[in-house]
Amino acid sequence: MGTLSSEESAQQAHEADLAIEDFCGDVFGFEAYCVQFDRTAQAARRLMCGPLGRDQGFKWINSRKEFEMLEPLFFTLGLLNNGFLIFIFLIRKNHLALLRKIGWVYFFLAIPAIYAIFLVQQEQKSPRYTIFLGIFLAFLVIEALYDWIWKLPFREEMDWRQLMPYVALYISMNYGFVVMVWKFYSVIGGIIMLGLFVIQIIANIFSHPRSATKRK
Secondary structure (H helix, E strand, C coil): HHHHHHHHHHHHHHHHHHHHHHHHHHHHHHHHHHHHHHHHHHHHHHHCCCCCCCHHHHHHHHHHHHHHCCHHHHHHHHHHHHHHHHHHHHCCCCCCHHHHHHHHHHHHHHHHHHHHHHHHHHHHHCCHHHHHHHHHHHHHHHHHHHHHHCCCHHHHCCCHHHHHHHHHHHHHHHHHHHHHHHCCCHHHHHHHHHHHHHHHHHHHHHCCCCCHHHCC
């Protein structure tokens, strides 16, 4: 009985050692998992927060939101506006019939302009965007009224009562595209807008209809 008791004691001791090893393995394995999780969390925090503090990560996220919509849309709208007007000025002298067929496409720019006004409110950007987009929409309205609905010969007759609001909106609109792109998007983009505006002015001058007084 004494021998059996010793063997049983040894067996029990061995089982206890195995249980302790299993327990320690579970503990240390869990600890290793916790260490790995902590390292992953720290890496995530560094990615989100950056070296300058907790708010840097959110600044990085917000910068993506700021970049992805309004400024590129406004710049693209300015490019399209300049492109359309340069094309219109170049063909209106010798291809007036073609201009009457396709010129109305220019007014579709009102759609991205209205959407851009919505983005100004959504992204909480400078209210100057809304002002210049409103000026652009007002120019589209007066262009549609003068040239397509009322068909006023205000360029030939040089009636300043009709010409002054048209010219004021035209200059203000182009000024807005140059300045807002230059200040809030990129200097290179602003220079491109300025160059296109100069080309637009030159094309406008050379294709402008002669006034009625000069023809007389």
